Amino acid sequence: MNIKACITVTLKNGVLDPQGQAIRQALNSLDFPGIGSVxxxxxxxxxxxxxxxxxxxxxxxxxxxxxxxxxxxxxxxVRIIR
Amino acid sequence: MNIKACITVTLKNGVLDPQGQAIRQALNSLDFPGIGSVxxxxxxxxxxxxxxxxxxxxxxxxxxxxxxxxxxxxxxxVRIIR
Incomplete structure (x- = not known):
């Protein structure tokens, strides 16, 4: 049987995420309101x-x-799709 | 109300994914069997x-x-979590 799966890898809480911060600044400079964290x-x-x-x-x-x-x-x- | 959301961005079908191919080769060289695509x-x-x-x-x-x-x-x- 063939299996499709989706693996998501995210930084742990507390680990600094400079890429996320850069995206938040970019979103702010595009005038998107109320962005808490990215x-x-x-x-x-x-x-x-x-x-x-x-x-x-x-x-x-x-x-x-x-x-x-x-x-x-x-x-x-890890999430098995089918 | 504060809202948490999860956005997933993936390459369209048919678009070449060299990063995925490199990961597939790395998994193969680590002797993981039966990997179709990454x-x-x-x-x-x-x-x-x-x-x-x-x-x-x-x-x-x-x-x-x-x-x-x-x-x-x-x-x-786009998936709203809460």
Whole structure:
């Protein structure tokens, strides 16, 4: 079975996000009102072939730990789509 | 009311994604099996202050069109969290 998954990697709370701050300033200078905070993260859409849902979930967690996220400063969530 | 929203920006289908291809090769070289495709996108967590849900949705769409997404090659989705 082919599995589609979506992995979201975001900075942990408290970790400085200069990219997000730059975006907030840019939005302010475009006159968007009332912007509290902006944090930027990454999203990965991954297709896995010939696997089952529990296997895929384990594999994707493993990918995050080893490559996709820096777990010292980033959190990740894995969501299986189908 | 304060509103939290999550904006996801991904490349349109058919647009070449060299970053995603590099990640796929890296995952292959780490011996992860059965990887079909990898596409990378961006996610923005935005907090808006003193607004209502319909206003926030309109504002966020506007932000995507004007700054956050390049609508020639990227799609975006806006999701209000609360």
């Amino acid at each position: 944090r930027q993260g990454k999203v990965f859409d991954i297709t896995l072939e010939d696997t089952s849902e529990p296997d895929a979930e384990k594999l994707l967690q493993d990918m995050c730990e080893k490559l996709l996220a820096n777990t010292v400063i980033e959190d990740y969530t | 596409r990378q996108g961006k996610v923005f967590d935005i907090t808006l202050e003193d607004t209502s849900e319909p206003d926030a949705e309109k504002l966020l769409q506007d932000m995507c069109e004007k700054l956050l997404a390049n609508t020639v090659i990227e799609d975006y989705t």
